[in-house]
Amino acid sequence: MVIPPPNHAADIRQPLPLAEAASRWSTPLLLLDHHRLEENLRRMRRRAENAGVALRPHLKTAKSAHVARLAVSGLASDGIAVATVREAEYFAAHGFRDLFWAVTPTRPKLDRVARLIAAGVTVKISLDSLAVARASSDAARELGVKFPVMIEVECGDARCGIPPTAPELLELGHHVAGDPGLHLVGVYTHAGHSYDHICPEALGVVAREEGQAAVLAAEALRNAGIRVQEVSVGSTPTVSRGEPVPGVTEVRAGVYMFSDCFQAGLGSSGYEDIAISVLATVISNRPDQGHLVVDAGSLAMSKDRSTERLGGKGDVGFGRVCHHTSQEWIPDLRFTTVNQEHGIVKASSPEVLASFPVGSLLRIQPNHACVTAACFDAYHVVDGHRLVVDVWDRVNGW
Amino acid sequence: MVIPPPNHAADIRQPLPLAEAASRWSTPLLLLDHHRLEENLRRMRRRAENAGVALRPHLKTAKSAHVARLAVSGLASDGIAVATVREAEYFAAHGFRDLFWAVTPTRPKLDRVARLIAAGVTVKISLDSLAVARASSDAARELGVKFPVMIEVECGDARCGIPPTAPELLELGHHVAGDPGLHLVGVYTHAGHSYDHICPEALGVVAREEGQAAVLAAEALRNAGIRVQEVSVGSTPTVSRGEPVPGVTEVRAGVYMFSDCFQAGLGSSGYEDIAISVLATVISNRPDQGHLVVDAGSLAMSKDRSTERLGGKGDVGFGRVCHHTSQEWIPDLRFTTVNQEHGIVKASSPEVLASFPVGSLLRIQPNHACVTAACFDAYHVVDGHRLVVDVWDRVNGW
Structure with a gap:
């Protein structure tokens, strides 16, 4: 019996909707928004040009x-x-x-x-x-x-x-x-x-x-x-x-290039510029606890809590929880805890909790792009905010 | 031009002294003490046997x-x-x-x-x-x-x-x-x-x-x-x-199996039972700052600060700094900060600082074995506390 190829190694020949991507590869997946990346690069290029x-x-x-x-x-x-x-x-x-x-x-x-x-x-x-x-x-x-x-x-x-x-x-x-x-x-x-x-x-x-x-x-x-x-x-x-x-x-x-919740909190960019996110699946929904559990824990998000220093709205717990296609923030969900393979997301009310049943996909913007990206060996590249168009490798280690 | 094999991929045909291993592979390296591992396994085996x-x-x-x-x-x-x-x-x-x-x-x-x-x-x-x-x-x-x-x-x-x-x-x-x-x-x-x-x-x-x-x-x-x-x-x-x-x-x-500084602080084991450590090299020694800098930062140690909760001596900063062969703790060195590829270790006095010049090797016991080990894709297996005898793979990702 041979070890199957890594989770991300499948070929991608045509754009896939995110939900289909999540049925083809297992979550957590590191998503990279091609459009936001290009915008971030363009903005910095222009800034350097202007500064000479x-x-x-x-x-x-x-x-x-x-x-x-x-x-x-x-x-x-x-x-x-x-x-x-x-x-x-x-x-x-x-x-x-x-x-x-x-x-x-x-x-x-x-x-x-x-x-x-x-x-x-x-x-x-x-x-x-x-x-x-x-x-x-x-x-x-x-x-x-x-x-x-x-x-x-x-x-x-x-x-x-x-x-x-x-x-x-x-x-x-x-x-x-x-x-x-x-x-x-x-x-x-x-x-x-x-x-x-x-x-x-x-x-x-x-x-x-x-x-x-x-x-x-x-x-x-x-x-x-x-x-x-x-x-x-x-x-x-x-x-x-x-x-x-x-x-x-x-x-x-x-x-x-990617930005993150800490950079957005600092004002280096806006939250809408953050180009990477972790796609996670709700694996448990517990009304008795008032929380849902996602399959992105400390090995996917890292233990970075840099946004704690920002306080107030800037402190997004272990990541800023967003809708998986629109990337719109869901302020009623707060990512409070990471264990190794479990992330705990508190809901502000039973109604909110009920609207994210087991199997729901969520997209989580990281506190710190460098350490979250280092948890993965590939990017699933997303275009038009909805379609996975490519898989790009990364080089970790020393 | 092709990408060279990973840092750890060299064959090992005979035991190597740690210092020679660190000249063959680049630090940071994840070390696994074979003897301590066996002892930890034996102890838990006996505990389960006794409990039936x-x-x-x-x-x-x-x-x-x-x-x-x-x-x-x-x-x-x-x-x-x-x-x-x-x-x-x-x-x-x-x-x-x-x-x-x-x-x-x-x-x-x-x-x-x-x-x-x-x-x-x-x-x-x-x-x-x-x-x-x-x-x-x-x-x-x-x-x-x-x-x-x-x-x-x-x-x-x-x-x-x-x-x-x-x-x-x-x-x-x-x-x-x-x-x-x-x-x-x-x-x-x-x-x-x-x-x-x-x-x-x-x-x-x-x-x-x-x-x-x-x-x-x-x-x-x-x-x-x-x-x-x-x-x-x-x-x-x-x-x-x-x-x-x-x-x-x-x-x-x-x-x-490995234990870590948090488990030792909890009393699950002793510090002398910790089987994994990160081998790092001093890359900067700054008397003006009172610190030395090692090449193990957040991507090697993780950002885990679980020992903070233990307080007192149990709180070892970002890892417990030890001599590289004896594994003896150096209480005069405190691992205060991690950046991506830099770890900052404060020395208690100029004399202590001077005794770890650039090029010195240090062995750092992690706060949390799971997240630190996940930073690496291989173990350098150490026997007799001094010799690297093998390289074992790990499987990260999902």
Whole structure:
């Protein structure tokens, strides 16, 4: 007896209504609304054009070559950012030749990057310490390649990176510039703390600080005689809401492609822009408990509760429950609990509960697109809000 | 250019020291300690033997045929429980012939179960409503199979299931018993709310209520002339801490195989019994922030914060940071934050921080084994606490 192919592996030769798709593949399914995706991409493209900076789409959220091709279409360059070496390998195999891997490398990962570079792919690596610079330099010498380098600058995120005014920045800059195995391309920063700020004014401040930190670092290096071509910044909230800072050459963002309930709550987008959702089936309807149970639990939605911080209407529990075809929000259903394969959805009244009997389909917008999408290995692509038109793969893991 | 095989796919022909494994495969890696696994299995086996009930290992946590074979070894039966149809298909393909799928089915999943049944595999399905019973009956008739059925009983968990004293129980029992497409095997319940109780006395009460609810339901059905063979209960906390209730024929549990920081905090096991951990590499060490950054973020650890409820020493942040070979806890390192590919670990002093330079390996015990394991598609099996001896696959998805 052989293992059947994955749940999603069936061929799709003609568009299928959602309900038929849910009878062909088992729920939970990760849906991707093609129209909303295109709109989100178009909006960000225009924003970057207006700001006069290059846009480097970050594929850490989508992890899909299909999405990447759409994301770079209409841009001057097809450069993308990735978060794992596995993504770098996957996108290189799908023809992408300009990658920026925006997470600090380890030695075995440098070995893998070197194989990509030897095959003609540009993979810029991220450094924020002499220790990693030396390890990268050793790897470059042993493997016979030269690593293009972006130095990571800290802009208030308090994670990785060197503060733009720290003497370590110049020390690292001189080291990289003078190392035969490394080639300093530029500096970059990421205002991950933009996710902590839910008021537009504060977001504007963080966006400005993000740009200024990167520009300040670039200037400090240039004043020390070190050549810096690229000044790259970005996070979906700052790129969506901030004003461009002169001197920034490139913005990176990823979540904007799909958006999610947290981004909508922050104001980076509207709820009607959210392009991914989880299609789930009601498997139990319990008037005694006042709730229904769907077959999307923590392994489908993740345990992310980022919207809790938004409070009020912004806090959508474990996901925003919508009608499965119209994608219209159902405020009378609240997704209160996830267990491994069970999601518990409270109904505001017995009448509401009765209107979603066992077998009903629901479409749930996630709190956080990156972690929910990572629960799945494929997208069921929906067009016209009703028809499943394709199945696109994703690359998870490291 | 083709996509290289997954990070873990390399053959392993002889045991490798952990550090060498981490230079061969890229971190984060999911490690499984073979010795601890065997001890956890042996302990639960003996507990079930002493209680005089059958043990049906639940493979929802491990999702691995290798682990399943070890889990049933020494038991009277090789029956297992699963949480998804994909698991049922996978374990059937690996030779398992007695499966209980302990989550309510939907129609497309019944189609897949029917194919397994037609191939000679027993797959008991779970019902808690007439609606699903009728859908199952329709499917049985159309597909020419008979579904063995376990009726789900509610025991205080407030999720799925019929309360043992509710009239709906007898109604459903009569329906299933009289339906030519269904065969009533027994009743089952799951005290998922045992996870809410952190004091041993309360856990004992929940365990007793779990057993009593199932036995009460079985008696109610038998008094109505309906044959009930199996009375199945279980959750790792109740099976680990509770006393057997007469009339219960079978216990199910899954997390006990691996355990985790939440189970250890509850007292289901000790921290030294935790069999899985995430091997991570320090990629940044920032004296200015007082923290180090590891390459295990939310996509490797999950966003589970279940240990928060334990408070005090039981609350280990996003995972309990240990030395990579000894597995000894490092109380001076606290895993405070996860971003997608970054984990932030605060050090209690500059000296502690300095002792974990960039490139150091750390081994992190997860809060919740089920969701952390689901981030990976393979186990790197460690023996003698130091040597990687094998790579075992896992089956994720639906």
